[in-house]
Amino acid sequence: MTIPTDPETGEFVRAPNHFAARITADGRDGWPVEPGRYRLVISRACPWASRGVITRRLLGLESAIPLAIADPIQDEKSWRFTLDPDGRDPVLGIRYLAEAYHAADPDYTGGISVPAVVDVPSGKLVTNDYPRITLDFATEWTAHQRAGAPDLYPERLRDEIDEVNRGVHADVNAAVYEAGFASKQSAYDDAYARLFAKLDELSARLANQRYLVGDTITEADIRLFTTLVRFDPVYHGHFKCNREKLAEMPVLWAYARDLFQTPGFGDTVDFDHIKRHYYQVHEQVNPTRIVPNGPDLSRWATPHGREALGGRPFGDGTPPGPPPDAEAVPPQW
Ligand SMILES: N[C@@H](CCC(=O)N[C@@H](CS)C(=O)NCC(=O)O)C(=O)O
Structure with missing residues (x-):
């Protein structure tokens, strides 16, 4: 994978999300909410895609929006379904996610990214607009959410969630990539400074409150968690x-x-996919492609003591049950 950077500044240049149609309850973009019609294509390695996986678990949308899991290692044609029998997604019948992008737009020459939501009957990509995908799962798919699903984007907190998300996106979610992919010292220095300043600010905010906004888990927590x-x-x-x-x-x-340790979060995390993807795909950053053995992951299971801050993780709702067998991640340590 070649990492695109600005020759002048050395800053990482992120590809825009080209496909931004929305799947809505009223179908105004031509894509109505319909259980079983769409497939969420993800990599467990990818933080942007993992937001969708967590949101879908918390809301109990597993059977309404089935999941396709790509191999964490892309080849020159990008994401591929080599984890599936015969190397094809069993529902879409395709080997590469690129096939769904090109079914939607034969002339498309941009990046092939996850998460991607694909329309099963036509095989066409509907959207790769990841910030919208999770918000629409929360607000447009309500008729198909499980009993006890939490409200991850409560109306009265949306302004605050949006504001927190803007800062977390710029200075955490994206900043780690901008540090890692910088090709000049100054671009790295800038991203590093913004990242740790923001993490200090978030530490102060979370010292006395259990979650980022309000007293329940919201979209804001999901976005910070994946980084x-x-x-x-x-x-x-x-x-x-x-x-x-x-x-x-x-x-x-x-x-x-x-x-x-909250159902719907850790049970979606596959550290093996995460580590192999980053260390093996970014050869410019890690030319030997050696994947480090550490850190000791069992520490993720240690007591955290945050219950003492109160908070109601699922508000008036309940935690999700275990993931479907076909989606269970292997033991992580
Ligand atoms: N392209 C998006 C979406 C998320 C993304 O970067 N996904 C990564 C995996 S973590 C990906 O699929 N990269 C391949 C590519 O963009 O060609 C964005 O940055 O706005």
Whole structure:
């Protein structure tokens, strides 16, 4: 994989999301909510895709929106279904996610990214607009959510969630990549400074409150979690985000363990996929493609003590049950 950077500044240039149609209850973009019609294509390695997997678990949308899991190692044609029998997604019948992109737009030449939502009858990609995908799962698919599903994007908290998300996106979710993919020292320095300033701010915010916004789990927590869970296995070393490890930031480490131990979060995390993807795909960053053995993952199971802060993880709802057998991740340690 070639990492695109600006020759002038050395900054990582992120590809835009080209396909932004929305699947809505009223079908106004031509894509109505319909259980079983769409397939969510993800990699368990990818933080942006993992938001969708967690959201879907918390809301109990597993049977309404089936999951396709790509091999964590892309080849030159990008994401592929080599984990499935005969190397094909069993429902879409395709070998590469690119086939769904090109079914939607034969002239498309941009990146092939996960998460991607594909329309099963036509085989066409509907959307790769990951920030919208999770919000629409929360707000447009309500008729198909499980009994006891939490409200992950409550109306009265949306402004605050959006504001927190903007900062977390720029200075955490994206900043780790901007540090890791920078091709000039100044671009790295800038991303590193923004990242740790924001993590300090988030530590202060979370010192006395269990979740980022309100007293329940929301979309904001899901977005922060997917970066934190990758921090010590990948971002600290591979992306040089190494002022501290997550395990050396007591508030954030306890917060991340609290979420990890909440049904719907840790049971979606596959550290093997995460580590192999980053260390083996980014050959510019890690030319030997050696995957480090550490860190000791069993620490994720240690007590976090955050219950003492109160909070109601699922609000008036309930935790999800275990994941479907076909989606269970292997034991992680
Ligand atoms: N392209 C998106 C989506 C998320 C993304 O970057 N996904 C990664 C995996 S973590 C991917 O699929 N990269 C391959 C590519 O963009 O070609 C964005 O950054 O706005």
